[in-house]
Amino acid sequence: MSLIAAALAVSLSAAVPTVEAQPAPxxxxxxxxxxxxxxEFQLVxxxxxxxTGARRPCVSGSLPRDLQRMSAQTIGRQKVRVTGTAMAWSSDLPGNRYEYQGSVLRNECGADFVILGTDISVIQ
Structure with a gap:
């Protein structure tokens, strides 16, 4: 390998960024x-x-589209437990919304974070 080719190979390998593993949410x-x-849903x-109809303060969230639709039809005005991850809300999101597995989340509660739900159950 020529000296120029070796120098080019070293400079190319140095230019490739390394990606560190991020912890799962x-x-x-x-x-x-x-x-x-x-x-979306709002939790009070x-x-x-x-x-009494005071819906704030609350936290907005969403479930994957099919689960969101089914839950909206079968669960309402009940106490629930939602399993998911919290995501910091940013006003810089395009269209001031976030698309989560087919559902559009607009953060109607205006909180600093939203819930990206994976499961929901009614608490008896």
Whole structure:
């Protein structure tokens, strides 16, 4: 290998960025009274606030599209447990929305984070 080819190979290998492994998001459970609005849901922590119609403060979230649709039809105005991950909300998102597995999340609650849900169950 010529000296020029060796120098080029070394400089090319040095220019390739290394990717460090990122930890997987931690699954968390969120509990509250649920309201569905379009392709997202809102969780309200306090039952009294929910019953009286005070929907804020709340946390917006979404489930994968088919689970979101099914849940909106079968679960409503009940206390639920949502398993998922929290994602920091940014006003820099294109269209001020986030598409999560077919559902459009607009953060109607306006909180600093939203819930990307993977599972939902009613708490009896």
């Amino acid at each position: 931690t699954q968390t459970t969120f509990e509250g009274w649920i309201n569905f609005s379009g392709q 922590e306090n039952q009294n606030r929910y019953v």
